[in-house]
Amino acid sequence: MSRRTDGGPRRRLAEGGIRALLLVLASTATLVVVLIFLFLAREGLPALERLSPEQLLSRRWQPTSESAPSFGLLPLLAGSGLVTALATLIALPFGVGGAVYLASFARAREREILKPVIELVAAVPSVVLGFFGIVTVGPALKQLLGLQTSLNALTGACVLAFMAIPTILTIAEDALRAVPRAHREAALALGASPWQASWSVVVPAALPGIGAAVMLGIGRVIGETMAVMMCTGNAAIITCDPTESVRTMTATIAAEMGEVVYGGLHYRVLFLIGLLLLSITLVVNLLAQRWVRASVGGRGS
Amino acid sequence: MTHRPWERAGTWLLRALTYAMAAGVVYVLGEIVVRGLPVIDLEFLTAAPREGGLAGGIFPAIVGTLWLVVGTALVSLPLGMGAAIYFSEYARDSRWSRWLRTGVITLAGIPSIVFGLFGLGLFVIFLGFGASVLAGSLTLAFMILPVIIVASEEALRTVPQAYREASLALGATRWQTIRHAVLPYALPGMLTGSILGIGRAAGETAPILFTVAAFYLPDLPSSVFDQVMALPYHLFILATQHPDPAARPMQYGTALVLVALVLGVNAVAIVARARFRRRYRS
Amino acid sequence: MTQPQRDESAAARRGEPQAQQPTAPPRTKIEVERLSFWYGDKQVLHEIDLRIPERGVTALIGPSGCGKSTFLRTLNRMNEIIEGTRHSGSVRLDGQEIYDRSVDVVALRKRVGMVFQRPNPFPKSIFDNVAYGPRIHGERNRRRLAEIVERSLRRAALWDEVKDRLGDSALALSGGQQQRLCIARALATEPEVLLMDEPASALDPKATGAIEDLIYELRSGYTILIVTHNMQQAARVSERTAFFYEGRLIEYGPTEQIFTRPREQRTEDYVTGRFG
Numbered sequence: 001m002s003r004r005t006d007g008g009p010r011r012r013l014a015e016g017g018i019r020a021l022l023l024v025l026a027s028t029a030t031l032v033v034v035l036i037f038l039f040l041a042r043e044g045l046p047a048l049e050r051l052s053p054e055q056l057l058s059r060r061w062q063p064t065s066e067s068a069p070s071f072g073l074l075p076l077l078a079g080s081g082l083v084t085a086l087a088t089l090i091a092l093p094f095g096v097g098g099a100v101y102l103a104s105f106a107r108a109r110e111r112e113i114l115k116p117v118i119e120l121v122a123a124v125p126s127v128v129l130g131f132f133g134i135v136t137v138g139p140a141l142k143q144l145l146g147l148q149t150s151l152n153a154l155t156g157a158c159v160l161a162f163m164a165i166p167t168i169l170t171i172a173e174d175a176l177r178a179v180p181r182a183h184r185e186a187a188l189a190l191g192a193s194p195w196q197a198s199w200s201v202v203v204p205a206a207l208p209g210i211g212a213a214v215m216l217g218i219g220r221v222i223g224e225t226m227a228v229m230m231c232t233g234n235a236a237i238i239t240c241d242p243t244e245s246v247r248t249m250t251a252t253i254a255a256e257m258g259e260v261v262y263g264g265l266h267y268r269v270l271f272l273i274g275l276l277l278l279s280i281t282l283v284v285n286l287l288a289q290r291w292v293r294a295s296v297g298g299r300g301s
Numbered sequence: 302m303t304h305r306p307w308e309r310a311g312t313w314l315l316r317a318l319t320y321a322m323a324a325g326v327v328y329v330l331g332e333i334v335v336r337g338l339p340v341i342d343l344e345f346l347t348a349a350p351r352e353g354g355l356a357g358g359i360f361p362a363i364v365g366t367l368w369l370v371v372g373t374a375l376v377s378l379p380l381g382m383g384a385a386i387y388f389s390e391y392a393r394d395s396r397w398s399r400w401l402r403t404g405v406i407t408l409a410g411i412p413s414i415v416f417g418l419f420g421l422g423l424f425v426i427f428l429g430f431g432a433s434v435l436a437g438s439l440t441l442a443f444m445i446l447p448v449i450i451v452a453s454e455e456a457l458r459t460v461p462q463a464y465r466e467a468s469l470a471l472g473a474t475r476w477q478t479i480r481h482a483v484l485p486y487a488l489p490g491m492l493t494g495s496i497l498g499i500g501r502a503a504g505e506t507a508p509i510l511f512t513v514a515a516f517y518l519p520d521l522p523s524s525v526f527d528q529v530m531a532l533p534y535h536l537f538i539l540a541t542q543h544p545d546p547a548a549r550p551m552q553y554g555t556a557l558v559l560v561a562l563v564l565g566v567n568a569v570a571i572v573a574r575a576r577f578r579r580r581y582r583s
Numbered sequence: 584m585t586q587p588q589r590d591e592s593a594a595a596r597r598g599e600p601q602a603q604q605p606t607a608p609p610r611t612k613i614e615v616e617r618l619s620f621w622y623g624d625k626q627v628l629h630e631i632d633l634r635i636p637e638r639g640v641t642a643l644i645g646p647s648g649c650g651k652s653t654f655l656r657t658l659n660r661m662n663e664i665i666e667g668t669r670h671s672g673s674v675r676l677d678g679q680e681i682y683d684r685s686v687d688v689v690a691l692r693k694r695v696g697m698v699f700q701r702p703n704p705f706p707k708s709i710f711d712n713v714a715y716g717p718r719i720h721g722e723r724n725r726r727r728l729a730e731i732v733e734r735s736l737r738r739a740a741l742w743d744e745v746k747d748r749l750g751d752s753a754l755a756l757s758g759g760q761q762q763r764l765c766i767a768r769a770l771a772t773e774p775e776v777l778l779m780d781e782p783a784s785a786l787d788p789k790a791t792g793a794i795e796d797l798i799y800e801l802r803s804g805y806t807i808l809i810v811t812h813n814m815q816q817a818a819r820v821s822e823r824t825a826f827f828y829e830g831r832l833i834e835y836g837p838t839e840q841i842f843t844r845p846r847e848q849r850t851e852d853y854v855t856g857r858f859g
Contacts, residue, residue, distance in 0.1 A: 018476045019391055025383030030404025032443045036411065039422035094318050101315035117323045123567045125504025127533045128556050131540040132329055165322055195308035223412025225507040230541060250414045257511050262426060274418040278411060285410035393666050463703035470661060471716040471772055472693035482705060
């Protein structure tokens with residue numbers, strides 16, 4: 001062969017170099033996840049050496065008390081739990097109901113307008129929604145229900161639900177639309193009404209995807225910081241009353257980290273809370289992904 | 302076909318829920334626009350805040366946010382687009398690449414406040430950057446990295462496999478194929494998709510709380526090691542420090558500028574992407 | 584067409600073409616031995632033995648899913664870009680094993696060009712499409728590129744139709760023109776072998792005729808393998824035909840013999856249209 005070869009070895013080296021570089025870039029995300037765990041553990045875990053389990057599980061969160069600082073995490077866990085549960089309850093009917101409506105009943109034109117409008121929320125910064133909660137949602141609820149304070153668990157939950165609905169709606173609607181048309185048509189051909197066909201055939205078939213949508217929505221709610229901090233009133237108490245002021249884990253970190261001594265006990269406990277929060281959201285997201293995979297798998301067969 | 306009354310009622314309920322949500326969105330944005338617009342004038346956009354933010358403007362916060370956006374883009378775009386190229390063009394379905402993908406998905410699910418803690422621990426304290434544009438941009442960049450990877454991968458997937466095959470069959474190497482037969486057609490989509498992620502970074506507060514944001518700093522930054530004011534943090538301060546109605550105009554004005562910035566960036570990206578897709582199809 | 588020789592079933596089974604030119608037997612260009620191929624756990628090629636002489640057209644026929652396209656793609660290692668594939672056996676080009684570790688797949692594909700089922704020009708100008716290969720292989724000189732482009736387009740019988748609009752997008756061409764452009768693009772890297780995977784299946788009869796004429800023209804300069812499901816096409820353009828069925832090479836011989844006096848019952852069933 002008399003043809004010119006293009007410097008084979010050198011070119012192969014360059015190809016390998018580019019591939020290696022891109023592999024490094026692709027590894028960054030995983031590396032950052034590991035680093036996040038490492039740094040949160042490095043800064044947070046030493047708190048466990050200085051606080052007993054009883055102290056951490058006490059019902060008092062008073063980290064800045066001069067006389068007897070107390071680092072009981074229960075009120076914060078309860079606060080996050082209450083707000084998350086409330087927000088999920090509020091978001092569920094809107095998110096899933098809206099998804100069913102858009103996927104099964106809405107006209108195409110209707111859907112083309114409603115969906116992007118609702119998804120617009122994802123582009124509104126949470127601090128703006130928190131501000132809106134303070135000036136509009138809180139006072140409205142206070143007047144409507146005759147409450148003592150406008151900043152409470154319910155106000156926070158309403159704002160959070162508002163943020164979670166587009167997440168739930170979009171993913172659930174995708175799952176519903178992924179159900180083969182033939183299923184629905186078969187039900188209709190057997191004399192089912194559109195309503196019956198939706199609820200007896202389409203929704204059950206899309207259930208894993210809807211479950212994933214709800215889990216992802218919950219994951220978003222647990223981790224949300226600014227809107228909660230601005231709207232819930234931040235009282236570190238344990239309560240099941242939605243009209244009381246509560247304090248979540250995220251709000252505690254955001255509100256207090258600015259005033260702590262680096263390396264001090266309070267600082268370490270805040271990192272410990274971050275580690276706890278990270279673990280909880282990872283578990284929730286892992287569950288969501290299981291369901292996503294289940295629904296994708298079901299779709300493929 | 303029999304439509305039982307309660308079925309019709311049920312459909313109406315679903316319709317009402319959907320429209321209520323859409324109406325809520327329109328109301329929120331409408332309020333911000335209607336109440337914020339009268340506040341916005343030249344002084345508001347070009348002056349520093351006075352009297353604890355109750356007078357003057359928000360110029361340093363706008364500039365600070367722009368610094369952060371540029372810094373975030375400079376870090377996250379090469380990282381994210383490079384990673385997307387790897388996942389789309391090189392990665393095979395191996396255990397190793399599945400791990401890396403899991404890393405991306407996991408990163409996407411981490412709460413923004415945790416990124417704030419991470420940025421504080423790694424960049425501000427451990428690496429000694431202090432609270433600075435550098436620390437804040439890096440923190441934001443890692444937070445939106447998954448968005449950029451996913452958006453870029455999607456854009457790469459829209460390039461027909463036939464282009465890759467044609468190029469490879471002509472004796473082009475993997476990288477030559479990517480460089481000449483894939484990237485030219487994917488790049489606009491990769492960029493616009495990534496801009497959506499960067500727009501999100503502009504509106505984030507929690508990750509910059511401890512890594513860069515300054516409460517009040519009328520001076521503009523001169524290097525990446527300076528602290529800056531930022532729009533979202535400024536709105537947070539205004540909203541929580543001044544509960545009195547007298548502060549409302551400044552709050553709405555700041556909210557409007559922030560929303561306009563984020564939505565404006567998104568709108569440009571979405572329009573550009575739609576145009577790009579249409580041209581591409583024909 | 585060359586005359587088939589009599590009674591060579593043993594040679595046929597060994598996969599040797601029985602058509603021998605009386606003068607100067609042609610050199611073997613591609614030699615395939617016991618080639619098997621798998622997609623994951625699914626074996627799609629079973630111990631293929633085949634010898635392709637230099638120059639001329641060999642048609643690969645068989646019902647869809649018989650492995651003929653897969654076989655074609657093993658010859659320039661394009662199958663490797665699909666995940667989870669493996670092979671056993673050997674493929675030699677001019678006597679050199681193409682699956683050898685020392686072989687540069689890029690250099691191989693430069694020598695073994697390929698034309699796909701659907702025309703797949705890049706959304707670039709006509710000129711840039713044809714110049715793609717030479718540029719990739721390091722040709723920067725504008726004048727030489729222009730020469731290569733003209734020569735390739737002329738060989739692909741497209742020059743007269745596009746010479747005044749080389750800067751136009753290739754996507755503006757008709758389907759048949761696009762496919763001839765893809766052939767020109769493949770010719771521009773000066774391959775020795777040209778693999779064509781049902782190159783006319785997406786085209787109308789008129790464009791198909793133009794492609795067939797072109798293949799007929801190119802036979803003297805290149806070793807061409809063409810996969811086709813169209814038996815008239817195989818009969819029109821090829822000297823040799825290989826019949827594949829369920830991943831096996833059933834029969835290989837001069838085209839005329841395959842179509843008029845097949846030795847295998849399955850070949851006869853197929854060429855007479857009883858299945859497939």
